[in-house]
Amino acid sequence: MPKYSSALIVGTGPGLSASLARLFARNGLSVALAARETGKLAALAKETGASVHACNAADPKDVAGLFETLDAAGRTPDVVVYNASNRVRGALVDLPPDDVRRAIEISAFGAFLVSQQAVKRMLPRGEGAVLLSGATAGVKGFALSASFAMGKFALRGLAQSMARELSPKGIHVAHFVIDGGIRSAARPVPDDKPDSLLDPDAIAETYWHVLHQHRSAWSWEVEVRPWVEKF
Template sequence: MNSPSQKMRSVSSYTSAKGIAAIVGVGPKLGRSVACKFAHEGYTIAILSRDLDKLSQLADEIACEAKAQVFAIRIDCSDCKSVREAFEGVLSLGPVEVLVYNACESASYKPSNFMSIRPDSFQQSLAVSALGSFYCAQQVIPGMVERGRGTIIFSGSSASINGFAGYSELSCSKFAMRGLSQCLAKEFFASGIHVAHVVIDGAISTPKLVLYRSSKEEESTCTNSTCFMDPDAIAQSYWHIHTQDKRAWTQELDLRSPYQRF
């Protein structure tokens, strides 16, 4: 049975002339929506995550929905070798015009006592958000510099800009990724590479399941269901970043639900 990279090389001649949009950290919410948006806009899509079985199913769904070429590639963002091998497959498809880094180590919504955090758990969180984003950016930036264009978008959260009691692992890893985004934005602006960090301040729903309130009385309150952010709407903001005029590039964007209490 052919490996994913061998299969991709055999069909690389059929990829879009627009190039590749590589989405790292793809699940059924935001990653899927971003992949769908760029697929609908004519890009060949490479979606990457650790669970290849689930990823392959998502690739089939997106390809069918968007009538596009979508390739599933396994990656462990905390492992430099895994990232390098994964992007060998991605780059075999063609030039990466867009990199969206959406990977994050799973975190509990419940705060954890600082003294109960295991060192290996803390290291893994840093490895996925900070090292993983570093590894992936290094794979695509040389080609972007050579072509004089490209977009890199990092998915952050409210924990990227504020530390919260009980969320040391998440905040430290997200702070680091935000710092990387700012450094790359300044270093590679002149090379034509648009680097942006998106602060997603709120929980994200699955596509098409976001509930909207109709009355002003209801809009004045916020429940768990109505505060969920629409991943398709977030994906539209990612597309806007990618298509911005260079004379007015966004380097950080703050997104939240209108029903969320500030």
């Protein structure tokens, strides 16, 4: 199994991405955090020793520049996590087309751009990992959520195609179906429903396990959901 040393997390916020950054840092990986808005990442960066980078994940020039910056700093990532997503909710006939386009660009096209830059660097080494964060919407489209379903279905298709192409070349591609709500300060677990929301630290542990699977038993997709979640 490869020994990973440097991680990039794109779409960093206070939930799963923060849990992953802490877990990676505790296990000795250098961490880079990328987000469109970086103002709220100072505390996490200080805690984890991470570098912080402003990046519009749906902009090819921004994404290429992000990887070039990491290359120049000697921090080319061998683990890349894509957590960015966007949605606009509403009845189909009421959805603003420009908002829908933007949502799909962030959820899916950005994942393609980041994965492309990552894989270009991983192929010569014959190893690396690309971990893509999906959602229930990637396997089941809900009413009033067309843009999110389109973006997450596309992300899942990207992951499946990449896994089939790149696994034989030593690159582990995995897609995670986050099937349920994630616990946060703004969304605490109800007292009468213990563990009914996903613990971001627990999700991060699952990513870590998949990252360290032996290549004779790689997963390309893993679902995680609370024990009481209907599916």
